[in-house]
Amino acid sequence: MRSVESCCPSSPPDGNAMMGRRQKRILGVELPALANEVARIETIRLYAETTLKLEVLVGDLEDATFSVTNKTSRNNPFNLLKASRPTDQDIGQKQAKLMLAVKAMNRIEEILVDVANRRPHWTHLLMAVDARVEKALSILRPHVLSNHRILLSSLGWPPSLTTSSNEKGTRSAIPNPLVLMEGENKELYCESFLKLCALQHLQVRRTGRQNKLQGYNNACKVSNSIDTIKQSCFEHGLWSIDELVQPIASRMEHHFSQWSDEPKFIFALVYKITRDFLEGVDNILQPLIDKAALAGCSAKEAWVSAMVTVLSRYLERQAFPSLVANYVDRVENTVINSSWLHLIDLMISFDKKFQVLASSETQLIGSFAYLKGLSQSQLLLSVFDQHLDWLQIWAEIELNDAQQKLNLQLVDEESWSIDVSPDEEIETFLLSTREDYKAPPIAESVVKISWAMIERGQSLWSKLSKTQFIRSSATLFLNHFFIILLQRFRDMDLISAILEDDALLTVIGSINTARYCEYILHEWNEDIGFLEMAVNDKDPDNLFFNDEISFLVKLETDCLVEIVSALLLQFDALSSYYIHDIEQWEREQTEFDDQILEDENMNVSPSFIEALDMLRHRFQVLRLSLNSKDFVEIWRNVAEGLDHFIFSSILLSNVKFSQHGAYQFIMDVKALFLVFKPFCPRPEAFFPCISDSLKLLGMDRKDVKYTLKVLAVEGVISEERLRARGLFHVSVDQGLKILRNRKFEGQFNM
Incomplete structure (x- = not known):
């Protein structure tokens, strides 16, 4: 018998490969x-x-x-x-x-x-x-x-739409x-x-x-979604509510045409009809809206919104085109401006009252609440969002009206007066009111006028409209006033004005006003409304009034720098003889000894008294009239300037200090410190170079020789030894120069 293998035909050598390709093709x-x-x-x-x-x-x-x-x-x-x-x-x-x-x-x-x-x-x-x-x-x-x-x-x-009077003579509601x-x-x-x-x-x-x-x-x-349905209903109106409003609108417009010169009657009629029917609309129609599965939609709000739309369309078709034409033609400009502002006032008041009507007695349906009041797009002022040219005219009229109010105060000197109390002793650094900043009344008037325009602009709907209106009215008004402040400052010659109280108070009034306005603008910048208007993807840190604040800061800085410079120049002029009188420092008077300073028997140099008296009197005027923050800036900068001036003009010159001369200089400097004593407990801290020099001048002969020997070592060691003696604001070379210019009994310390 043949084997099974011999009965089966033999498989080709590549049969497995062909089968694999077949499987791959199938798969x-x-x-x-x-x-x-x-x-x-x-x-x-x-x-x-x-x-x-x-x-x-x-x-x-x-x-x-x-x-x-x-x-x-x-x-x-x-x-x-x-x-x-x-x-x-x-x-x-x-x-x-x-x-x-x-x-x-x-x-x-x-x-x-x-x-x-x-x-x-x-x-x-x-x-x-x-x-x-x-x-x-x-x-x-x-x-x-x-x-x-x-x-x-x-x-x-x-x-x-007409109602009869009751027995008491009052008008009854429309049935x-x-x-x-x-x-x-x-x-x-x-x-x-x-x-x-x-x-x-x-x-x-x-x-x-x-x-x-x-x-x-x-x-x-x-x-x-309910939100989608609700939004669409209120964007385009509820058909069922519109069918109630349209026939009423036809009758109202007949009355509108008769009251074109008295728009307050038009607004009153719309408000009365809306209010009289509001309760019936809500009680009768709201259950039907709920039954119709328009969940989240309010019959009350739809009714109010539709009535607002009627009035808005009338204003857009009839009222504003006439006002715009008269404004462009400049027909009786004052009357036209008054008509514009009166109509805007009526619109703002109307929007506020209607928001209250729409939001009263808010109800809940399931997990959704009726909208709380009209949305911004359903207000009368939203008409300006479609007519930005009208918005610009409104802003121009507001600006002109604000400037007329300002002009009345600019000519009144009382508006610029600063309330200076000679008995004022308490200084506050938490400034928030006009009185804290010691700003004149005109500063508060400008703020109030500006804020009134801003509030009216914030009643607008879109961010674009708000921004355009405020930039074209309140911001321009503020910039106009700030230019006036700048001009008042430039008209003054501070070199001569620094010695005249009235002229100095004029400059101080401008500084206080600018500082108060800067504070107010910082406060406004932090308001959520201005933060939203200032949003800028390219510069997220940009704020609405940044440019105006920068202008004020520069104005304040320039004024303060000029005042400091004027004080220092005046001090230089009055102390010129004192500074250049080298002999007074070299004069020997052996009857003076180390106890003279402690007994305070020496007097201040006569040639130095006038400069000190000028400084004291000017500081007194500044302290009583200038806001506390800027006053601190002034006296500290003056102290810094005087420290550098006296140190470089006297101590670093070739003056040879005798024992008497050193004592006299110390007494004069102490008198200078007394001028600044009312402003701080340790005025010497603000004269670092002079204070270190006093320590050097107060050394006796033995201490001077030892210090000269110690400091003679070159390198870091001498610097460290100088600091170890409490001298932090003079260099080694400066210290050596001062000590070498000391003389004792006719001998210099070379």
């Missing part, structure tokens, strides 16, 4: 291709099923739409409120068909939202269905609106037909209201999805 090519084909077939199946579902739903929608409109053509909806109206069965069938149409559209929308999220490339299907639904909507919406308007008219809407509804009339109105809400709810959902389809809102999925 790498054929299976993926098969999977793709299966997925393609599944997609076709899903597409067919979706198309079939949509075809059925769209067919139901079109049938229902035809039935509703066909019945309406035979049965006038006005007859629904007459005795000869259609039978209850006809009405029931009509309502059922309408609800069927709404349900079909909602179901269609659910499918389309799912398709838009999962299969956005099925654009032809989406567009085809949208076209047929839009056609049905274009038939249903006018039909529902027409029925709703006829129904409102039959209920007595709009009511008469609200919505509150007076009852029975079948109320039921019919509620049904019509719900239909409008349902259609609008559907329209909001469709708009959101279509925006997604067209490439908008790519960052998020199509959503039917």
Whole structure:
């Protein structure tokens, strides 16, 4: 018997390799291709099923739409409120068909939202269905609106805008037909209201999805969130509320045309109508809005917003074009400016009152709250966001009015007066008020005028409008005033003014005013409103009033530097003989000994007294009239200048100090310290070079010789030894020079 192996044909040597390549082809090519084909077939199946579902739903929608409109053509909806109206069965069938149409559209929308999220490339299907639904909507919406308007008219809407006086002579509220509804009339109105809400709810959902389809809102999925619905409703208004407002608006505009010269009556009428109907709108319509699933939408706010829109459109069409034309033509400029400002005041007051109306009695629905008041885009002042040229005119008028107020104070010297109290002893460094900064009254007036313009500008809606208005009014006004401060400073010759109290007070008033305004601008910069307006991606540290603050800081610095320079120059002029009188330091008088300084029997040099007296008197005026922060800066800089001046002019010169001369210099310097004593407990600390020199001049012969020997060693050692003796502000060379210029009994220490 042959073996099994001999009965089987032998396999080729490369059979395993061929089988491996076959498996790789199956796994790498054929299976993926098969999977793709299966997925393609599944997609076709899903597409067919979706198309079939949509075809059925769209067919139901079109049938229902035809039935509703066909019945309406035979049965006038006005007859629904007459005795000869259609039978209850006809009405029931009509309502059922309408609800069927709404349900079909909602179901269609659910499918389309799912398709838009999962299969956005099925654009032809989406567009085809949208076209047929839009056609049905274009038939249903006018039909529902027409029925709703006829129904409102039959209920007595709009009511008469005139009211009769009661027995006490006061005007009564306008009767609200919505509150007076009852029975079948109320039921019919509620049904019509719900239909409008349902259609609008559907329209909001469709708009959101279509925006997604067209490439908008790519960052998020199509959503039917409450926030989206609420936002859309208040951006475009609630249809059901608009239907209440439109007929009232027609009647109001008749009165508007008669009150074009008295706009306060226009605002009063709109406010009265809005307020009188507010409670009825909220009590009657809010439950219907909740039932219509417009969660988060407020009937009260929608009513107020729609009434604001009526007035806003009137102002945009009639009031402002006339004011702008007169302003451009410069017709009776003062009267036109007054009319502008009066109208703006009415608008700001109106917006504030209406925000209170809309936000009162805020309610909660589930986890969502009604909006607290009108959004900024629903205020009257938002009209300027679409007309920036009008905004610029408003800013120019505000600026002109502010400058006229300022001009009245500029000519009044009392506005520039500084309240100087001769008995003032307590100095504060926590400055916050005008009195703390010792600024004249005009500084506070400028701040108040500027802030009034800023507050009016902050009533605007957009950041762009706020920024443009404030930059074109308040900021320009402040810059104008700051230039006046600068000019007052430049008109003064401080070299001569430093000795005249009135002239010096003029300069001090400018400094105090600038310092107070700088403080106020820093405070405003930290306000959240200005922080938002100053946001700049290129420079995140930039603040709104940075340029103005920089201008003031430079003005203050220049003024202070000039005052310090004037004081030092005056001191130099008055002490010139004292500085250059070398003989007084070399004179010998043996009757003086070391006890002279302790007994204080020596007098201040007569040639030095006038300079010290000038300094003392000028400091007294500055201390009483200049704000405390700047006064500290002045006396410290003067001390620093005097320290350098006296040290270099006397101590580092070739003056040879005798024992008597050294004692005399020490007495003179102590007198100088006394001038600064009222400002600090240790004035010598602000004269570091002179203070170190006094230690050197006060040494006796033995100590001088020892110190000279110690300091004669070159290098770091001598520096350390100098510091060890408490001398930190003179160098080794300077110390050696001072000590070598000392003489004892006619001998110099060479």
